[in-house]
Amino acid sequence: MTHDLLEDLVRDVPPRVTPDIDLAWRTGTARRRRRSAVGAAAAAVLGVVVGLGVLGFDAPRRADPADGGGSGYPSEVPRPIALTELPDKPGLMAGVMELEGASEWVVFDSAGRSWRLPGISPGGGETPALSDDGRMLGYLAQKTDDRSEYVFVDLVTGARTGFPEVGDGRSYDDEMLTGQAYFESGQTPQLWSPDNRWLAVNGSAVEESKPGPLLLGVDGEVREVGVGNWPVGWLAADRLAILSGAGTLKTVDPSGEVLDRVDLAIPRDFKVWGQWSARLSGDGSKIAVRGDERVDRDAERRLYVFDTRTGALLDDWDWRDRLSDTCLMAWQSDQVLAWEYGGLVDVATGEVVVEPAGQWGETTCGMLSTRALAGPAQPGPGVVEWRYWDVLWLWRQLLGGLAVLLVGSVLVWLARHRRRTVGGAT
Amino acid sequence: MEEFEQWAHARSAALARSAYLLTGDVHLAEDLVQETLTRVAQRWRRVRRQGAPDAYARRVMHNLAVDAWRRRRSRPREVLGAEAPEPSAHGERDPDRRLVLRDALLRLTPRQRAVLSLRFYEDLTEVETAAVLGCSVSTVKSTAREALARLRAAAPEHLAAFAPGEGP
Numbered sequence: 001m002t003h004d005l006l007e008d009l010v011r012d013v014p015p016r017v018t019p020d021i022d023l024a025w026r027t028g029t030a031r032r033r034r035r036s037a038v039g040a041a042a043a044a045v046l047g048v049v050v051g052l053g054v055l056g057f058d059a060p061r062r063a064d065p066a067d068g069g070g071s072g073y074p075s076e077v078p079r080p081i082a083l084t085e086l087p088d089k090p091g092l093m094a095g096v097m098e099l100e101g102a103s104e105w106v107v108f109d110s111a112g113r114s115w116r117l118p119g120i121s122p123g124g125g126e127t128p129a130l131s132d133d134g135r136m137l138g139y140l141a142q143k144t145d146d147r148s149e150y151v152f153v154d155l156v157t158g159a160r161t162g163f164p165e166v167g168d169g170r171s172y173d174d175e176m177l178t179g180q181a182y183f184e185s186g187q188t189p190q191l192w193s194p195d196n197r198w199l200a201v202n203g204s205a206v207e208e209s210k211p212g213p214l215l216l217g218v219d220g221e222v223r224e225v226g227v228g229n230w231p232v233g234w235l236a237a238d239r240l241a242i243l244s245g246a247g248t249l250k251t252v253d254p255s256g257e258v259l260d261r262v263d264l265a266i267p268r269d270f271k272v273w274g275q276w277s278a279r280l281s282g283d284g285s286k287i288a289v290r291g292d293e294r295v296d297r298d299a300e301r302r303l304y305v306f307d308t309r310t311g312a313l314l315d316d317w318d319w320r321d322r323l324s325d326t327c328l329m330a331w332q333s334d335q336v337l338a339w340e341y342g343g344l345v346d347v348a349t350g351e352v353v354v355e356p357a358g359q360w361g362e363t364t365c366g367m368l369s370t371r372a373l374a375g376p377a378q379p380g381p382g383v384v385e386w387r388y389w390d391v392l393w394l395w396r397q398l399l400g401g402l403a404v405l406l407v408g409s410v411l412v413w414l415a416r417h418r419r420r421t422v423g424g425a426t
Numbered sequence: 427m428e429e430f431e432q433w434a435h436a437r438s439a440a441l442a443r444s445a446y447l448l449t450g451d452v453h454l455a456e457d458l459v460q461e462t463l464t465r466v467a468q469r470w471r472r473v474r475r476q477g478a479p480d481a482y483a484r485r486v487m488h489n490l491a492v493d494a495w496r497r498r499r500s501r502p503r504e505v506l507g508a509e510a511p512e513p514s515a516h517g518e519r520d521p522d523r524r525l526v527l528r529d530a531l532l533r534l535t536p537r538q539r540a541v542l543s544l545r546f547y548e549d550l551t552e553v554e555t556a557a558v559l560g561c562s563v564s565t566v567k568s569t570a571r572e573a574l575a576r577l578r579a580a581a582p583e584h585l586a587a588f589a590p591g592e593g594p
Binding site: 002003005006007008009010011013014016017018019020021022023024025027028029031032035 | 445456467
């Protein structure tokens with residue numbers, strides 16, 4: 001009886017209800033495909049996570065003081081999603097580079113992992129100094145708004161050595177307000193001795209007007225060398241090489257005694273331009289010198305290589321326009337490298353040796369440790385030895401990305417659900 | 427696609443009738459049938475392999491109708507249309523009773539309508555109804571009892587035929 005009553009109620013319904021069967025099929029098929037795709041993606045993510053868990057995930061590897069943290073240099077320095085500050089004990093580093101316009105220096109390791117160098121004094125074009133072995137970092141640190149002081153950082157132990165008497169030498173209202181005894185000139189190269197005992201910077205006692213090489217000791221000692229012109233490298237742990245504008249290479253010991261003097265055979269038409277123009281090779285047997293033609297306009301520039309014992313010219317190449325002339329050169333075996341906007345290149349061949357990759361913007365200067373350049377080029381980006389799970393050293397960024405994706409998906413779903421709901425109610 | 431089309435054409439009328447019982451409105455019934463067909467199409471291969479597209483469609487439709495009530499708690503109340511199917515020219519039917527029955531059905535909850543539809547229109551047993559709706563048999567029993575009581579209370583003179591204990 002009940003069935004009949006209900007049947008009577010709906011008997012005339014079918015002609016008035018006309019579903020679109022073709023649309024139902026298309027919509028259903030599209031939903032199935034979409035769900036399959038989402039399911040496959042979720043399964044893939046789950047598979048990767050489970051796989052990593054099963055295979056074992058190595059914690060992000062940092063340079064290990066015991067084995068040198070991997071050797072060599074990164075062929076690429078990728079920009080991380082978030083550039084964090086250099087930790088206290090990151091281990092041996094491979095190099096530093098400067099970001100144009102940001103007054104920032106970035107420190108990177110052999111794997112190309114990079115960190116922002118915090119606290120470097122923003123004024124005066126300060127340049128950090130990385131030791132030959134990549135262990136020591138020296139730079140003028142900003143302490144307060146109007147005071148800076150030099151600091152050494154041992155990147156392996158995290159130990160810091162401050163030089164409160166060494167500032168940037170800036171005066172305020174023609175009076176040296178900081179009360180510091182020495183200043184570091186800025187915009188000059190700084191070179192570590194091979195044993196990391198000394199850092200040669202360009203500076204002076206405050207009361208002297210003409211800066212010259214100043215030695216900062218790892219024990220906090222400050223010593224004026226008393227021999228003018230620019231330090232270009234160390235021939236040995238106690239043999240600093242200084243080049244004059246006339247092309248004379250002097251060797252001095254930390255006390256300032258001149259031990260040797262060699263005149264480089266710089267062609268007559270060329271002169272040594274300034275503090276960034278020369279760099280001693282790692283073993284001290286050669287020196288690369290950029291020469292500028294002695295003419296007023298359109299001066300030609302060439303890179304010369306001399307024997308440091310005899311001063312004889314060994315080789316020379318063109319100095320291309322895009323090569324930075326305010327950045328320290330480097331040696332890799334017998335090749336001279338210089339920073340070109342966008343990477344460290346072989347001056348002779350133009351081949352890029354180290355390339356900042358990603359959205360760094362213009363990088364105006366970069367320097368690598370001698371030890372890093374002596375090793376092999378590391379495949380990149382961002383790993384010492386490529387293993388696919390190394391990407392997880394960016395776990396914070398990955399988790400952040402997943403969170404953003406999740407929140408975004410939920411918001412989209414809510415918006416669509418709300419639209420559908422409201423649409424269905426009206 | 428062809429098999430689905432054939433099946434859908436064959437089942438459209440039955441689905442439309444059930445949908446109307448569940449919604450009380452031809453437009454809502456059409457939406458419900460459309461969504462039911464879409465869900466069946468979405469799983470057509472599996473449903474066809476199992477050889478039970480009718481049962482799957484029934485389960486989808488009734489659960490969609492119940493879920494629509496659940497969703498309604500967080501959305502504006504739907505305005506059920508007053509539109510009822512026009513009576514055909516068969517003189518033996520009582521148009522008043524149909525309107526009263528339809529209004530009484532609209533006073534039920536979607537779950538009560540779903541139980542009523544399955545038990546007394548689709549002629550499923552209590553066990554089968556419970557399986558379709560994913561609830562216990564006792565829930566089906568009590569829901570059916572309440573639904574019938576409300577129907578009788580709504581219009582005793584027309585709907586006294588809704589007797590407790592009826593059905594397979």
